[in-house]
Amino acid sequence: MIHALSYVVAFTPHLKPWTRMAAEQIGLQVEPLPLGQGARLRMDDKYQRLLLLDANQADMIMGFEVADAGALEAAGGVLADAGFPVRAGSRDEAELRGVADFLWFRDPDGRRVEVAWGLRAAATPFQPGRPLGGFRTGELGIGHVALITEHFEEMCRLYKAVLGFRVSDRAHAPFRVEFLHVNARHHTLGIAHTGGPAKIYHLMLEYRDFDDLGRAYDMALENPESIGVTLGRHINDHVTSFYLKSPDGWMLELGWAARTVGPDWQVEELEGMSLWGHDRTWLPPDKREEARQILKSLARKGVRVPVVTDSQNRTANP
Numbered sequence: 001m002i003h004a005l006s007y008v009v010a011f012t013p014h015l016k017p018w019t020r021m022a023a024e025q026i027g028l029q030v031e032p033l034p035l036g037q038g039a040r041l042r043m044d045d046k047y048q049r050l051l052l053l054d055a056n057q058a059d060m061i062m063g064f065e066v067a068d069a070g071a072l073e074a075a076g077g078v079l080a081d082a083g084f085p086v087r088a089g090s091r092d093e094a095e096l097r098g099v100a101d102f103l104w105f106r107d108p109d110g111r112r113v114e115v116a117w118g119l120r121a122a123a124t125p126f127q128p129g130r131p132l133g134g135f136r137t138g139e140l141g142i143g144h145v146a147l148i149t150e151h152f153e154e155m156c157r158l159y160k161a162v163l164g165f166r167v168s169d170r171a172h173a174p175f176r177v178e179f180l181h182v183n184a185r186h187h188t189l190g191i192a193h194t195g196g197p198a199k200i201y202h203l204m205l206e207y208r209d210f211d212d213l214g215r216a217y218d219m220a221l222e223n224p225e226s227i228g229v230t231l232g233r234h235i236n237d238h239v240t241s242f243y244l245k246s247p248d249g250w251m252l253e254l255g256w257a258a259r260t261v262g263p264d265w266q267v268e269e270l271e272g273m274s275l276w277g278h279d280r281t282w283l284p285p286d287k288r289e290e291a292r293q294i295l296k297s298l299a300r301k302g303v304r305v306p307v308v309t310d311s312q313n314r315t316a317n318p
């Protein structure tokens with residue numbers, strides 16, 4: 001039913017530093033909205049992929065893509081039958097997003113979630129905020145979101161039983177987490193239950209070229225407090241990435257060469273979260289040490305996985 005993560009809407013009280021980071025460091029294209037309302041951030045040939053809106057409080061809405069008007073109606077029916085009342089998006093809101101139509105509902109944590117179809121193409125070619133080989137999007141969607149939930153069972157029911165997301169892998173320690181996919185992207189959603197309050201943990205965006213990730217990391221090293229998780233490689237989607245703190249506290253995982261999954265995918269139990277690196281600077285010291293010990297154990301065992309990617313650009317970019 002759901003094809004991909006199509007866009008996110010981020011509300012922020014820190015519009016200026018947000019747009020500067022988006023353009024200069026991440027390399028997104030910033031198209032300011034009138035009257036300082038915010039900006040449309042582009043990462044490909046679509047009208048927007050991240051809608052940044054001026055607000056008193058930070059928040060983030062995921063926008064999931066369905067095929068057409070019929071699929072949107074079907075999704076609305078399925079959600080309502082499962083006890084999630086849906087509302088139609090207004091014409092103005094649809095216009096702001098550049099979608100033909102959308103609906104929204106609230107997840108078990110009370111967060112607004114949107115389902116949309118018909119995200120239109122932009123009128124102009126993508127012009128990155130800094131020289132870049134672009135982002136890996138298309139049928140894989142824009143990336144993934146990881147959430148911390150206070151209602152783990154209910155969230156898993158919503159996304160798996162109601163919306164048809166499929167499990168990629170899961171871990172039970174040091175906390176419960178499930179990674180779910182809707183297309184060949186290894187996961188479009190990560191749901192974690194840490195015992196802490198519900199919040200957005202991060203949004204992952206994927207560069208096509210390794211060097212573009214390295215340059216984002218160079219810029220982050222000039223401002224070390226902006227690094228939430230150091231450079232490393234995840235044990236499940238094999239992405240090489242680091243996490244940049246957004247001005248609103250939640251993080252952007254900037255990655256390269258995530259592996260994809262196919263119909264023959266077997267659900268895996270994860271031993272840790274990363275193969276190397278990914279020091280989570282925000283963790284309490286005991287949890288940070290626990291993570292270090294897991295990395296050392298994986299290193300002693302010699303666990304390594306190949307880089308498999310179709311994402312690297314073949315042509316040099318001027």
Ligand SMILES: [Fe+2]
Pocket residue numbers: 144146202204253
């Ligand atoms: Fe991630």
